Amino acid sequence: MIFDLFDNDYDEDGFRTCNVTGMSIHRSVENPVKVFGLTAVVALVVGGFFAIGVALTRWEFVGLLGPEEFYRWLSLHAWNLLIFWMVFMEIAILYVGGPMVLGRRLPIPKIAKVGWGTMVTGALVINYAIWTTEAPNQAPLLTSYAPLPSSPYFYAGAIIFILGSVVAALPFFVSLWQEKSWGEGGSLPLVTFGAFVTSIIAVEALLGGLAVMVYAFLWRIEILESIDAAVYRQVFWIIGHGTQQINLVAMVTVWYFLTHIVGGAEVVSEKVSRTAFVLYIFFINLGAAHHLLSDPVVSISWRIWNASYAFYGATLASLIHAFAIPAGIEAGRRRRGKGGGLFGWLTNAPWKNPVFSATIFSIILFGFVGGITGVVMGQVQLNMTWVRTLATVGHFHGTVALGTTIAFMGLVYFVIRTMFMREFRFGRLASLQPYLYAATMTAATLMLMYIGLLYGVPRRIHSVVRDIPGTDFSLSAAEPLMMIFGPFALLAIISGAAFVVVALASVLFGERKLPGSDLVPDEGVEFESDEPVHKFDMRGTFVITLIFLGAFIVVYIANWYLLSQLWSIGP
Amino acid sequence: MGSPIKPPDEDWWDVPVNRRESIWLGLSVAWSMILFGWMSLWTRIGDQNPIGETYDVSTEEYQEKVESYREEAETLDGSIVPPSDDIYVAGIRFQWRGLPVVVETGKTYKFHISSYDVQHGFSIRPEDVLSQHTNLLALPGYEWVIEMEFDEPGTYHVICNEFCGVGHSSMHGVIEVRDEVNV
Numbered sequence: 001m002i003f004d005l006f007d008n009d010y011d012e013d014g015f016r017t018c019n020v021t022g023m024s025i026h027r028s029v030e031n032p033v034k035v036f037g038l039t040a041v042v043a044l045v046v047g048g049f050f051a052i053g054v055a056l057t058r059w060e061f062v063g064l065l066g067p068e069e070f071y072r073w074l075s076l077h078a079w080n081l082l083i084f085w086m087v088f089m090e091i092a093i094l095y096v097g098g099p100m101v102l103g104r105r106l107p108i109p110k111i112a113k114v115g116w117g118t119m120v121t122g123a124l125v126i127n128y129a130i131w132t133t134e135a136p137n138q139a140p141l142l143t144s145y146a147p148l149p150s151s152p153y154f155y156a157g158a159i160i161f162i163l164g165s166v167v168a169a170l171p172f173f174v175s176l177w178q179e180k181s182w183g184e185g186g187s188l189p190l191v192t193f194g195a196f197v198t199s200i201i202a203v204e205a206l207l208g209g210l211a212v213m214v215y216a217f218l219w220r221i222e223i224l225e226s227i228d229a230a231v232y233r234q235v236f237w238i239i240g241h242g243t244q245q246i247n248l249v250a251m252v253t254v255w256y257f258l259t260h261i262v263g264g265a266e267v268v269s270e271k272v273s274r275t276a277f278v279l280y281i282f283f284i285n286l287g288a289a290h291h292l293l294s295d296p297v298v299s300i301s302w303r304i305w306n307a308s309y310a311f312y313g314a315t316l317a318s319l320i321h322a323f324a325i326p327a328g329i330e331a332g333r334r335r336r337g338k339g340g341g342l343f344g345w346l347t348n349a350p351w352k353n354p355v356f357s358a359t360i361f362s363i364i365l366f367g368f369v370g371g372i373t374g375v376v377m378g379q380v381q382l383n384m385t386w387v388r389t390l391a392t393v394g395h396f397h398g399t400v401a402l403g404t405t406i407a408f409m410g411l412v413y414f415v416i417r418t419m420f421m422r423e424f425r426f427g428r429l430a431s432l433q434p435y436l437y438a439a440t441m442t443a444a445t446l447m448l449m450y451i452g453l454l455y456g457v458p459r460r461i462h463s464v465v466r467d468i469p470g471t472d473f474s475l476s477a478a479e480p481l482m483m484i485f486g487p488f489a490l491l492a493i494i495s496g497a498a499f500v501v502v503a504l505a506s507v508l509f510g511e512r513k514l515p516g517s518d519l520v521p522d523e524g525v526e527f528e529s530d531e532p533v534h535k536f537d538m539r540g541t542f543v544i545t546l547i548f549l550g551a552f553i554v555v556y557i558a559n560w561y562l563l564s565q566l567w568s569i570g571p
Numbered sequence: 572m573g574s575p576i577k578p579p580d581e582d583w584w585d586v587p588v589n590r591r592e593s594i595w596l597g598l599s600v601a602w603s604m605i606l607f608g609w610m611s612l613w614t615r616i617g618d619q620n621p622i623g624e625t626y627d628v629s630t631e632e633y634q635e636k637v638e639s640y641r642e643e644a645e646t647l648d649g650s651i652v653p654p655s656d657d658i659y660v661a662g663i664r665f666q667w668r669g670l671p672v673v674v675e676t677g678k679t680y681k682f683h684i685s686s687y688d689v690q691h692g693f694s695i696r697p698e699d700v701l702s703q704h705t706n707l708l709a710l711p712g713y714e715w716v717i718e719m720e721f722d723e724p725g726t727y728h729v730i731c732n733e734f735c736g737v738g739h740s741s742m743h744g745v746i747e748v749r750d751e752v753n754v
Contacts, residue, residue, distance in 0.1 A: 021576065067737045101576045138736050145734055147711060148689040187583065190575035229690055229710045256575040266573030269592060270583040295708045296625040296684070296715030303621075304611055312603035319599035323592055331589075332573065379610045381619050384705045388692045388732040456696045456704030458732030462740045469741035473728050477701055526574055533573040534589045542591045549598060556606075563619050566703050568679075568720040570620035 005420060005507065006031045014105070020418050020515050021261055021525055024103035030419055032112050033092045033100065036168075037415050039120065040088035040408070041503055046127070047080030048496050055444075055493065058390075059486030060466040061479075067462040071139035074460070075130045078142040082400060083243060084123045087165055089408045090198065090250045091115070092415075094172040097195025097253055102183075107174040115168025122161025129153035141460055143240060146216050146232040155217035162209045162239070169199055190267055190274065194253030197277045202246045204285050208238025230297040241288035244396065247404040248318075249280055251362065254407045255325050258359040258414060263349055264336055264521035265328035266533045276320035283313030287374075293383035303380050315375055322367050323545050331536035335529055336521060342540045353519065354424075355417075358410030358434040365438060366403025369445055372552050373398055382559050384569070391452025393459045397445040401492075406438060409499050416503060417519055422510030430502045437495035444492050447485035451478045453562070621707065623717030633685050633714060637661050637669055645754045647673050650747050652754050659683045660729075660744075662691030662709040664736050667729055670744030675752045679720045686711040692733035695746065698726045706732055721748040 010016045014027040053073035056064035065073060099106050106112060129151040133139050140150040176196060179188065188196065212235040219227040256273070259265035267273055289306030292298050309315060333345035340348065350356045373395040377386035386392055413430065416422050424430040451457045455478035457465060465475045465482055521527070580586075588596075614620050628636075640659040644651045650673040658680050660669040668687070674680055684693050686709040696704035707717065721727070731742035 023576065067740065071734070071737065138734075141734055143734075145690045148735060186578045186581065189577050190579070194575075228712060230713060233690075233710075260575050267575050267579070268573075269586065269588045270579045271586065272588055272592060272596070294621050294706055296623070296710055296713045300614060300620070300622050304607075304614070308607045308610065311607050315606070316599050316603045319602070320596065323595040323599075327589070327592060328573075375606065379606070380621065381610065381613050381617060384619065384621055384707070387706050388694065389704070389706065453702070455701045456694065458692065458694060458730065460734040460739075461732065464730065464740055468730065468743050471728075471743045473698065473743065475701060526577075532586070534587060534592075536589075538589055538591045542595065545595055549602065552602070560609075562702060564617070565700075566619050566705055567722055568618040569705060569717065570618075570622040571718055 004512075006034060008419070008421060018418060020519055023100060025100055026105045028106040028109050029095055029099045029104070032106060032109070032116070033095050033415065034419055035116060036088050036092035036095070037412055038507070039116070040085050040092065041412065041500065043080045043084035043088060043123065044496070045500055047077050047085055048493060048500070050074075050077040050080065051489075051493050055486065055489035057462065059482055059489065060463050061483060061486060063463065063466075070462045071141065072130060072133060075139040075141050076127060079126055079130065082142060083161070085408075086243065086247050086400070086404065088119065089411070090202070090246055091119075091165065091168045093250045093254060093411070094169060094195050094199055097191050097198075097257075098172040099175040101189050101192050102175060102179050104175050104178065106171050107178060108171050111167060112171045115164050115170070118164030118167055119161055120164075122157050122159075122164050125153055125157030125160060129157055143236060144216065146219065146227045147229060149220060152217065152220045155213050155220055158213040159210065159217060162206050162213065166203065166206050169202060172199055190270060191253055191257045193274060194249065194256060194277055197281055198246055198249040198253060200281055201242065201249055201285060205239045205242025205246060208235055208242060212236045212239065230295070233295065234292060234298070237288040237291040238285070241291060242285055244400065245280075245284045245287065247400060249277070249284070251366070251404045251407045252321050252325075254411055255321070255359060255363055256328070258355055258407075258410055259325060259329050260332070261525050262353055262356045262359070262414070262519055263329050264332045264338070264523075264525075264527065265325070266332035266335070268324060268327045268331050268534050268538070272320055273324045276317040276324070279313050279317035283309040284317070286310055287314060287378060290378040290383060293378070293380050294387045300380070307378050307380055307383075312375075318371060322371075322548060323541060325363060326544060327538045327541040330538050330541045331533045332527075334536040335531065335533055336523055336527055338521075339537070342543060345540060352431045354430050354434050355410045355414045355519065357431075358406050358413065361434055361438040362403050362407035362410065365406065365442060366399060367548055368551060369442065370395060370398030370400075370403050372555050373449065375552075376556055376559050382563055385453065385559070385563055385566075388458055388460070389452035390448045390457045390459050394445050394447075394449030394452060397441065397448060401441055402438065402445060406434060409434065409437070412503055416506050416510070417515045420507050420510075421512055421514060422506045423513060424502060425505035425510050426502050429498055430506075433495060433498045433502060437492060437499065440488050440491035440495050443488040444485055447481050447488065451481050451485065454478075455481070619705075621717070623715055626714045626716070627712065628685060628714040630687050630711060633661060634687060636683070641669070647752065647754055650745070652752060653680065657681050657683060660685075660693065660709070662686040662693065662731065662735070662742070663688055665731070665738040665742040667742065667744030670729060671747060673747040673749060673752055674721060676721055676724055676748055676750050679718050681716050682719055684709045684715045684717065685713060689735050690733045691731045691735050691742070693729060694732040695727050695729050697723065698728060708733060724748045724750050
């Protein structure tokens with residue numbers, strides 16, 4: 001049965017034509033995509049399991065774990081979800097966006113295997129190092145707070161994982177090089193271009209990560225005598241936040257891909273969308289600086305320049321995609337005669353298809369919940385009220401747990417249907433799952449934000465709401481919101497588990513057959529029409545984006561009001 | 572044309588942009604400039620800015636500074652009364668050296684923030700209004716001097732909000748703010 005998973009109906013040369021996308025797919029690309037995708041889902045299961053202990057401890061009404069266990073579980077939750085679930089998926093996305101979209105074989109397939117093996121080794125070493133942490137070592141959480149020591153195996157595992165990721169990305173780069181040097185000239189498809197931008201940002205982030213983890217490892221095994229906390233922080237965040245920027249760009253690429261295939265979206269302006277991707281290359285990694293905004297050492301000019309991604313170059317890029325992608329759906333569907341009024345193109349969309357609904361929830365929730373708060377907390381002064389509180393945790397659950405994770409769930413559903421060729425098991429649950437997860441995780445995420453912002457409850461801490469040992473003072477005013485957070489966090493974990501159940505049951509026990517036409521718009525994925533797509537009406541999108549901008553402005557003003565209530569800080 | 576998984580037409584750069592998308596581009600550029608401008612402006616007109624000089628300092632040097640400050644200071648109800656405008660605070664697992672301290676409203680103090688061991692989060696909030704909180708970082712090897720002036724009297728609680736070890740959540744200190752401090 002296992003080998004059955006990796007065998008489709010290929011021709012003599014190993015190619016097949018996908019009856020959904022029309023893409024010419026070679027076995028050497030498809031199988032690694034499945035392997036990386038399945039590995040990512042395993043990481044999701046592990047990280048999701050540890051979420052149970054994290055949520056039930058922060059919900060102090062339950063208070064499941066003692067401090068030592070809590071920090072251990074939090075570390076395993078962070079690394080498996082923020083890093084392993086994401087990065088394994090992203091390598092799969094590079095292979096889809098590169099050789100698969102281009103209709104090529106995967107070049108240097110052995111290197112892909114070596115990369116996968118090295119990544120898995122690194123991930124196992126990190127999990128082992130965290131699980132066996134003993135004093136004087138401390139659980140690293142995500143960041144490892146040098147000079148607070150973590151297990152030397154942790155740094156070694158991180159180095160191995162980073163090297164593995166770079167190796168695994170190499171076949172993608174070679175396929176682009178082949179395309180440009182042996183291809184017919186012309187421009188890359190937008191999805192390939194987006195994947196290429198993702199890979200550039202990834203390499204920047206991974207090199208920063210390699211530098212910082214080698215530095216910390218050498219210190220930890222006592223080759224270096226001391227470690228500079230400020231240098232560690234600055235270099236760490238090149239990868240610490242850089243990995244999250246990889247998630248963002250990969251996710252945007254997935255949005256263009258999936259909205260096109262299952263929703264009939266089209267690119268309304270190649271010029272505008274590609275320019276936005278180029279803005280990411282130049283500016284998005286500067287955003288990592290917002291981890292240092294309430295730190296000593298770096299100057300205020302450095303902070304303002306970097307935190308603003310250089311005059312908000314990367315924010316502008318995201319605002320552009322925020323219009324271009326829904327506009328692509330709207331204009332694409334209107335062109336197919338599926339318009340009707342302001343929002344008819346949206347209401348008549350395939351909402352029962354979990355690939356579609358997951359993609360749309362990802363777009364909306366990433367923008368409204370994760371995106372707005374990211375820019376707000378990235379303002380130098382507002383950062384003082386956000387940083388190191390649960391509000392920050394709310395922000396990155398908006399970006400990663402809502403935005404990227406839901407998009408990647410949609411992609412996994414898509415891979416199950418079109419590459420594993422399986423019908424969904426528990427079909428109704430599959431249709432409902434994106435709704436359940438999006439709703440419950442949104443509620444939990446909003447609670448985290450309110451609890452952090454309105455009550456100053458810190459993140460990365462065992463217990464402060466009910467009890468701060470040694471004092472009568474506590475943050476118990478936050479308890480009512482915690483009573484909402486706890487149950488919704490549990491429901492979100494259950495909804496995430498539902499995804500895993502559907503995904504694994506479908507892959508292992510689903511009926512094997514060619515994906516049906518239910519996945520794509522009635523007229524097929526590619527729709528020919530004489531009328532160019534940019535001439536179709538985009539007024540529905542315009543209204544949605546104006547509502548988005550309005551929400552942005554309201555949140556922005558509210559945050560500045562909160563800040564202005566503080567005592568005087570600074571000159 | 573319009574497919575993101577196929578190479579675009581050769582003239583893709585010259586294809587016109589929809590009018591509403593152009594308007595959105597203008598709004599986006601304007602909003603980005605407002606975001607930047609306001610943040611920059613607040614450093615000049617605003618009262619809350621995480622701005623202050625940082626000095627390299629060894630742990631031993633900083634310990635000497637804190638201890639000589641404590642020796643020089645008098646105490647009031649168990650709290651340190653700073654002898655001048657300077658207040659020294661050091662994070663050390665799992666306490667705040669230099670706290671509790673008592674300060675006057677309307678007077679500008681220079682908080683010297685550092686750590687004797689690992690990273691600590693210097694997070695302050697008044698007891699009665701938890702939505703007012705600020706979060707600064709104490710780093711070993713660096714002395715950050717940042718001015719603060721409290722306008723409301725009350726008990727301000729300091730907790731550590733950067734992970735510093737298993738006892739992290741017990742790290743607590745107090746800044747007592749009074750209208751007048753008479754020793």
